[in-house]
Amino acid sequence: MFNSSWRPLRRIAPLALPLLCVMSCGSQGVEKTAKVSADRVVGTWRAGDGERLSFAADRTFASGGLDAEKLAADHCPGGKATGNWAFFAEQDGLYGTSDSAVSGSEIGLAFDGPPQGRCTITLAFVDGGKTLCATDDADDPCALGVRFTRRT
Structure with missing residues (x-):
């Protein structure tokens, strides 16, 4: 049936295939974030459903x-x-929003009205900073499927 030279490969393949899929398939569809300065944030951004x-x-x-x-x-x-x-930034070994950060690839919102923690989205810059995506997943900057584009 199989040539005996393939036997070691048959033993390794079930272990290697999931790893190869994670390495090659895991990054498909996940966009790369872009670092922008504060002046690139300023303006009005709109998404497809009226956001x-x-x-x-x-x-x-x-x-x-x-x-x-x-x-x-x-x-x-x-x-x-x-x-x-x-902007989100690392400070004192922790990653969170920073009032002093002048650039970054993600921003967080703190609403005046509702208690903190109710709105849990993070906004990540993709497409070289031309698109602002809503996410709730640290590994996928556009996880929520809401893409804002700058209007002004």
Whole structure:
């Protein structure tokens, strides 16, 4: 049936195939984030189902429609809401939002109204910083399927 020279390969193949799939298949569909400066964040960003984010240079934002179908499970406010935004950065060995970071590949929102932790999305820059994706997965910057593009 099989040539005896294939026997070692037959023993290794069941162990190697999952590893090869993780290495080659695991990164398919996952976009690479882009680091941007604060001035590239400022402006109005819109997504396909009416979601809107307007970021100001003073690190405040206004939003609307963040309760759209794809974001409903993340408990974000649907009407007009305001708050502060910040880049994620490492500080003192911890990774979180930083008021002093002047650039980054991800931003976090802190809403004025709802208790902290209710809206759990992170926004990641992809497409060289031209697209802002909503995510709740550290390994997939566009996990929630909501892609904002800058309008102004």
